Amino acid sequence: INWHPLESPGISTQKIVPLDPVKHVSVGDPVNLSCSYNTSTNDLLQWYRQYPTSRPEFIVFIYLHETKKESDLPGVSVRVDKDQSRLDLLISSAEISDSALYYCALVPTVTGNLATLYKNLLLHR
Numbered sequence: 001i002n003w004h005p006l007e008s009p010g011i012s013t014q015k016i017v018p019l020d021p022v023k024h025v026s027v028g029d030p031v032n033l034s035c036s037y038n039t040s041t042n043d044l045l046q047w048y049r050q051y052p053t054s055r056p057e058f059i060v061f062i063y064l065h066e067t068k069k070e071s072d073l074p075g076v077s078v079r080v081d082k083d084q085s086r087l088d089l090l091i092s093s094a095e096i097s098d099s100a101l102y103y104c105a106l107v108p109t110v111t112g113n114l115a116t117l118y119k120n121l122l123l124h125r
Helices: none
Strands: 017-020 024-025 031-038 044-050 057-063 069-072 077-081 086-090 098-104 116-124
Touching: 017 098, 024 031, 031 098, 044 077, 044 086, 057 069, 057 077, 057 086, 086 098
Parallel strands: 024 116
Antiparallel strands: 017 031, 031 086, 044 057, 044 098, 069 077, 077 086, 098 116
8 A cells, every 4th residue: 555645834833643544354254454653733543545536525523531432333433542543443243344545534623624634444254
């Protein structure tokens, strides 16, 4: 995988990177996609999913003061570990339809809609 982050100009203290950019799982396996973040001004983290030939679609957001939050998608949740500066997307039981490109995003709240996107690829065997 080649990483091509979209960075917010002038915001050098903001960073979010994947910890394991490629995942190979079997149907029914639990999945944990993780990103490491560093932010001094942002308190909102997001996950997106993108299927081939489609635009990225929003999955879930979480504030840094929260520890875990359920997504509207069944079996999908997000977790923040502030001690490790880690953001996790949790899929309780992988399905074929979960095979997609996943983005963890850092959204600076002070500057509006700027986002830094990184990719996690979920592949099924």
